[in-house]
Each structure stands twice: as C-alpha cells, then as structure tokens.
Amino acid sequence: MRRIPLKNKIIGVLLILFVAVNFIPSQYFISEPGPALNLSEMITVEGSYRDDDWGGFYLTSVSQRRASFWDVAVFYLFPSENKELIPVRTAIPPGMSESEYLNLMQELMVESQLSAQAVAYRELGYDVxxxxxxxxxxxxxxxxxxxxxxxxxxxxxxxxxxxxxxxxxxxxxxxxxxxxxxxxxxxxxxxxxxxxxxxxxxxxxxxxxxxxxxxxxxxxxxYDMPEYVNFTSENIVGPSAGVMFSLEIYNQLTEEDITRGNRYAGTGTINFDGEIGRVGGELLKIIAAENDGISTFILPEDHGVIIESLGVDIEIIESPDFRDLLEQLNVE
CATH class of the missing domain: 2.30.42.10 (PDZ domain)
Incomplete structure (x- = not known):
C-alpha cells in the first residue's frame, strides 16, 4: 500500500481546518452597522409636497449574518464596539426556522408600515x-x-x-x-x-x-387610509423603522420641510396610538448614522443605550410618542 507523504497529510489537515473555521457556521450571528437609507427614496406618498432641496429622515439598519468560527475568534481576540455577537437561540425562537422567522419579521414590517401611515395621517387631521x-x-x-x-x-x-x-x-x-x-x-x-x-x-x-x-x-x-403610500424597502424586515416611516410620510404631506434642511436618523417601533417602542441593535444603528455623517439620532424614551458612554459625536433625541417627537423637532 502506498503511503501518503507526511507533508501531504499536514496540508490535508490544514485544508480541513481552514474549511471548518471559515465556512462551517457557528451557533452565533454577528451584527455590524448597516447603511443609513434615505427614506425619501423608499417611500412615495400620493400628493407629496417633497422637494429635492429638503433635508431627510433616514432608516438605520443592522447587517446580520451567521458567524463562522473564524468570526467568533476574531470577535473575542479583537473586541470592537462596531460588532455584536448574538447566540442564534436568542435571536430566533427555538423550533422556528430562519425562513419562518424572516416571514414573521416581514409580517411585522407590513403592520409597522400601516401603523406609521395611520399615525402620520391622523396627526394631520385625517380619519384613519x-x-x-x-x-x-x-x-x-x-x-x-x-x-x-x-x-x-x-x-x-x-x-x-x-x-x-x-x-x-x-x-x-x-x-x-x-x-x-x-x-x-x-x-x-x-x-x-x-x-x-x-x-x-x-x-x-x-x-x-x-x-x-x-x-x-x-x-x-x-385598514382604511386616505391616500396611497408605496414602500420599496426590500431586504429590510421587522418593525424597528416605524417611527422614521411616520416622520417621512408626515413630512411629505406638509408644505414646508419639517427637517429644515437637516438629516435625522433613528429607530423605534410605532403603534396605532403613536407610542414609540424599544428595539434591538440601537448602538450599532447610532454608529451607522455617525458613519454617514448624520448628527442627530432619534430613540424611544425607553431604550437600552447609555448616552453618557456612547463615545460618538451625535445628538440624541428621546421621545415616548409621535406628538412629543414633533414638538421636540419644533413642528407647529
């Protein structure tokens, strides 16, 4: 029987280790700041007053993928505030597949979009x-x-x-x-x-x-809404952009730009009554906004961020509901 040279055995073992470390998924997700997305490019409101020289409201997202064992090792060897490691069992309910979980998040996104419309229209005096x-x-x-x-x-x-x-x-x-x-x-x-x-x-x-x-x-x-609103938010799921959806819809339905030429990013759910709720990944979303040069970030009043230790140069607006938020933005 022909013997395999030791050098070839070592190469084979190293190749197996390389594949295992880099391509076999661990039981963790790794989350990083995603892009800040201009909502005026994602939302079209029938009867919009929006003009090209207006400021903007931005959706901040978190990029999440299944971590390899190499990703896990790098995370612990070189800690960074720009990354979070989340056990799969806490991110996805046990017994629920990733596709089933994504379907649930898509349903919650649809409800969030409808609630955002209802809040914006009702604040402007419409019946919804x-x-x-x-x-x-x-x-x-x-x-x-x-x-x-x-x-x-x-x-x-x-x-x-x-x-x-x-x-x-x-x-x-x-x-x-x-x-x-x-x-x-x-x-x-x-x-x-x-x-x-x-x-x-x-x-x-x-x-x-x-x-x-x-x-x-x-x-x-x-639902019954007074006008048609079109969302093109592919690859974004879950309810965490609700408050920013409401702000963009409200702004497009007012004759003057409520941002006064400024750029605002933020995160938070919104329900039919306009209450702004807590979401996950808040710190990573703030970092995403700062990376894009946005200087003001909107958070629910009930959030999990320690403002004093943020370490980023960004103004934070905390609000419990949509009416209060408009008042803080000096909307008359």
Missing amino acids: EMRGEGVKVVDLVEDGQSEEILEPDDIILKIDGKEVELASEAVELIKSYPIGTELLLEVKRDEEILEFEITTAEHPEEVGRSSLGIYITTAGLD
Missing part, C-alpha cells in the same frame, strides 16, 4: 382606521410560561377583559402590567372560545418588561 380579527400566536418561547397552555394559530381576543385587535395593542397592554401579574386570556382555538390564566414574566431580551412568552402577529389585518 386599522382593524384586525385578534392577535395570532405564531410561536411560543421555549420553556416559557405559555408553552404548555397556548398553541400556534390560537387567536387571542381579550387580555384581562380588554379586547385586542392588533398585535401592537397586545404588546403595549402586556407591557403595562408588572412582572408576575396573572392575566386572563380569552382565546379562539379553531371554532372554540377558551379562557386561560397566564402569569407575566420578564421579557427574555428586555430587562424589566413584562412578557407572556409568545410571538404574535395580527390576524385578518385590514
């Missing part, structure tokens, strides 16, 4: 309406308090006696209760109406926030 058929359970947090009680495709109709039509309504309602509160849920399962008592627990990703351990979307979402 959004409605749903309840809150659909998409998945359950593994080992969470609802795992053995609720099922995927259950429709939550009431929480603590209060009707919920939209997922955003349910999120805000659950958040309003202290951790450890027992809530009575009215649930439609197939054609049967059931009641369950579930105790709120701390949200797995947000300290101090109540959660029921469920992933939800709106069932049978429908």
Whole structure:
C-alpha cells in the first residue's frame, strides 16, 4: 500500500481546518452597522409636497449574518464596539426556522408600515382606521410560561377583559402590567372560545418588561387610509423603522420641510396610538448614522443605550410618542 507523504497529510489537515473555521457556521450571528437609507427614496406618498432641496429622515439598519468560527475568534481576540455577537437561540425562537422567522419579521414590517401611515395621517387631521380579527400566536418561547397552555394559530381576543385587535395593542397592554401579574386570556382555538390564566414574566431580551412568552402577529389585518403610500424597502424586515416611516410620510404631506434642511436618523417601533417602542441593535444603528455623517439620532424614551458612554459625536433625541417627537423637532 502506498503511503501518503507526511507533508501531504499536514496540508490535508490544514485544508480541513481552514474549511471548518471559515465556512462551517457557528451557533452565533454577528451584527455590524448597516447603511443609513434615505427614506425619501423608499417611500412615495400620493400628493407629496417633497422637494429635492429638503433635508431627510433616514432608516438605520443592522447587517446580520451567521458567524463562522473564524468570526467568533476574531470577535473575542479583537473586541470592537462596531460588532455584536448574538447566540442564534436568542435571536430566533427555538423550533422556528430562519425562513419562518424572516416571514414573521416581514409580517411585522407590513403592520409597522400601516401603523406609521395611520399615525402620520391622523396627526394631520385625517380619519384613519386599522382593524384586525385578534392577535395570532405564531410561536411560543421555549420553556416559557405559555408553552404548555397556548398553541400556534390560537387567536387571542381579550387580555384581562380588554379586547385586542392588533398585535401592537397586545404588546403595549402586556407591557403595562408588572412582572408576575396573572392575566386572563380569552382565546379562539379553531371554532372554540377558551379562557386561560397566564402569569407575566420578564421579557427574555428586555430587562424589566413584562412578557407572556409568545410571538404574535395580527390576524385578518385590514385598514382604511386616505391616500396611497408605496414602500420599496426590500431586504429590510421587522418593525424597528416605524417611527422614521411616520416622520417621512408626515413630512411629505406638509408644505414646508419639517427637517429644515437637516438629516435625522433613528429607530423605534410605532403603534396605532403613536407610542414609540424599544428595539434591538440601537448602538450599532447610532454608529451607522455617525458613519454617514448624520448628527442627530432619534430613540424611544425607553431604550437600552447609555448616552453618557456612547463615545460618538451625535445628538440624541428621546421621545415616548409621535406628538412629543414633533414638538421636540419644533413642528407647529
């Protein structure tokens, strides 16, 4: 039998190690600042007053990909504030595939776009309406308090006696209760109406926030809007750009530029009532804005950034809701 030369064995082992380290995915995602995107190029509003010399509102994104073992090693050997390493199990619900998770994020993006339109139009005095058929359970947090009680495709109709039509309504309602509160849920399962008592627990990703351990979307979402708004936000999913969508739509529907020629970036969800909510990746999005030369960044009032230790030259505006935000921007 012909013996393989030692040199060839070493080369073969090194080749296997190279492939393993660089191409076999780890159980982490690596997140980095993405681009800052001018929303005037992504949103077209029927009847827009927008002019080319106006300033702009910008969506800041986070670029996320599955980390290789090499990426993980570099992250720990050369720490950088421009990167975050996130375990896959905390980013995607256990038992949910990446494609299913992306589909959920796409549904939340659509609802976010509709809420953004509703908030902007209502602030300008228009009559708008959004409605749903309840809150659909998409998945359950593994080992969470609802795992053995609720099922995927259950429709939550009431929480603590209060009707919920939209997922955003349910999120805000659950958040309003202290951790450890027992809530009575009215649930439609197939054609049967059931009641369950579930105790709120701390949200797995947000300290101090109540959660029921469920992933939800709106069932049978429908709406009436006064004008047509077109979004071209390919490759952007999730609800985190809601507040910036509202600002861009509102600005296009006013005769004078509310930015006064300035550029604003920001992040935050927005619900039908105009409340601005917390999102993830806030620090990376601030860095993305600074990288693009934007000097002002908008955050929810409830955020996870330590402003004093940011280390970036950027003004921060913190706001709880859309009306307050317009006041801070000196919009009359």
